[in-house]
Amino acid sequence: MTVVEDRRSRRTRGALRDALVSLVLERGYAAVTVEDIVAAADVGRATFYTHFKDKEALYDHVVSSVLLDLKGRLAAVLAPEDAGFTGEPVAEVFRHATEQPDAYRMILRGEGDGRGLRAFEDAWSATAHETFTARVKAHAVRPRVDLQVLARAWVGEQMAVLLWWLDAPEPRPATDQVVETLVELSRRGRFWATGFDPDAR
Amino acid sequence: MTVVEDRRSRRTRGALRDALVSLVLERGYAAVTVEDIVAAADVGRATFYTHFKDKEALYDHVVSSVLLDLKGRLAAVLAPEDAGFTGEPVAEVFRHATEQPDAYRMILRGEGDGRGLRAFEDAWSATAHETFTARVKAHAVRPRVDLQVLARAWVGEQMAVLLWWLDAPEPRPATDQVVETLVELSRRGRFWATGFDPDAR
DNA sequence: CACGATCATAGACAGAGTGTCCAGAAACGG
DNA sequence: CCGTTTCTGGACACTCTGTCTATGATCGTG
Numbered sequence: 001m002t003v004v005e006d007r008r009s010r011r012t013r014g015a016l017r018d019a020l021v022s023l024v025l026e027r028g029y030a031a032v033t034v035e036d037i038v039a040a041a042d043v044g045r046a047t048f049y050t051h052f053k054d055k056e057a058l059y060d061h062v063v064s065s066v067l068l069d070l071k072g073r074l075a076a077v078l079a080p081e082d083a084g085f086t087g088e089p090v091a092e093v094f095r096h097a098t099e100q101p102d103a104y105r106m107i108l109r110g111e112g113d114g115r116g117l118r119a120f121e122d123a124w125s126a127t128a129h130e131t132f133t134a135r136v137k138a139h140a141v142r143p144r145v146d147l148q149v150l151a152r153a154w155v156g157e158q159m160a161v162l163l164w165w166l167d168a169p170e171p172r173p174a175t176d177q178v179v180e181t182l183v184e185l186s187r188r189g190r191f192w193a194t195g196f197d198p199d200a201r
Numbered sequence: 202m203t204v205v206e207d208r209r210s211r212r213t214r215g216a217l218r219d220a221l222v223s224l225v226l227e228r229g230y231a232a233v234t235v236e237d238i239v240a241a242a243d244v245g246r247a248t249f250y251t252h253f254k255d256k257e258a259l260y261d262h263v264v265s266s267v268l269l270d271l272k273g274r275l276a277a278v279l280a281p282e283d284a285g286f287t288g289e290p291v292a293e294v295f296r297h298a299t300e301q302p303d304a305y306r307m308i309l310r311g312e313g314d315g316r317g318l319r320a321f322e323d324a325w326s327a328t329a330h331e332t333f334t335a336r337v338k339a340h341a342v343r344p345r346v347d348l349q350v351l352a353r354a355w356v357g358e359q360m361a362v363l364l365w366w367l368d369a370p371e372p373r374p375a376t377d378q379v380v381e382t383l384v385e386l387s388r389r390g391r392f393w394a395t396g397f398d399p400d401a402r
Numbered sequence: 403c404a405c406g407a408t409c410a411t412a413g414a415c416a417g418a419g420t421g422t423c424c425a426g427a428a429a430c431g432g
Numbered sequence: 433c434c435g436t437t438t439c440t441g442g443a444c445a446c447t448c449t450g451t452c453t454a455t456g457a458t459c460g461t462g
Contacts, residue, residue, distance in 0.1 A: 008409065008458080028314050030231070033448060044411040049450065110311025110318055113229050117311055121361070145382040146374075152365045153358040153386060160322070160357020161350055173347070181346040185354060193386060209429075209438065234419060245440040250421065 013051055015041035020058050021102045029112045063116040066103050070096050090158055091179045101166055108163040125155040141195035150193055214252055216242035221259050222303045230313045264317040267304050271297050291359055292380045302367055309364040326356040342396035
């Protein structure tokens, strides 16, 4: 495959990706047909099936793209020591969501089936659980709640707020302010829940 | 419509309801056809369309049944003064979910599209926001975070934990213990966030 | 510029599922 | 037993799907 041909292929896939996302946001996943997608992307219907097996396959492609991108950026931000506690990761996710809000809205709404949503939830809460555990160990404190439950709750909280924020009518509340709120909640509620007081000297 | 005929009709609708829920949990909403549903409910295909316009209509029927039931029970539990803060409503929702876990799992997974899930979220967070506001006013304190965000976060947290708990493998963690955790999180994190300390005298 | 490789395309195809209709069977109350 | 209501199987046209084939478009290379 030559460079230009690869570029052509990429452009087609990108067009299909974008068409799916915007159509799904417009009418909902079930109401979007392959016909609609190829019409919006301005490609032939046969072409669709040379790139993706399914409407589902295209959906999965979008989700995994976003998730992969997010993971890379989170890995860069998460200093192993302070991971998950300072609210930095939250800010990073908000920043990422701002760059491709449509894809985020599609996924967080649980559009399609909930696969994208659950992939997000699982990946994120696993990370949260790890960092919670590490922090509790590092400070030799005794968590006052089940850390598994804590991680789920923490992630659920952030995702709910993120979706609410993305769906908010313009002018959308400032990112910093919303993130600040989440960080505050995390600091007090979570630190306390793990038995570690951030304000103690 | 006579009494018995009404009873016959109810039985049919109930069978369809149950069939939808169990099939959706088994294979996912999109993979369930009207054929499958009527086969599982042991009724004719034509009968389906005399009761519901659509597969979607049946889904909506299930969701609104559950939601209506829940609202009634919450209204009974929520003493206007302490509403949303003691963790009592959380316990009530868990109790309700225990009585019809399949329907809850279907809805909270965002199966179908996310309509059921969002209906839950909206109703619940609206209530939360109201009670938060009332409480803050009653104690003449100044909330340290946006109450809208707080409500979203609170509900997201509870729904995430509820789904996690419903989907947990047997033996499922005791309800009381999980609820206790949520209550603890709510008491400290939320009370603090609204500027009202429950432990102050 | 012409060749070969690769991608895009239109149109046709069978199959599955949908939603509607009807005439008749079944269940029920009076 | 009669009248009413619900349930039923079968037939219908329709939409969408996923596959296939033959043809056209695009590009790098020799």
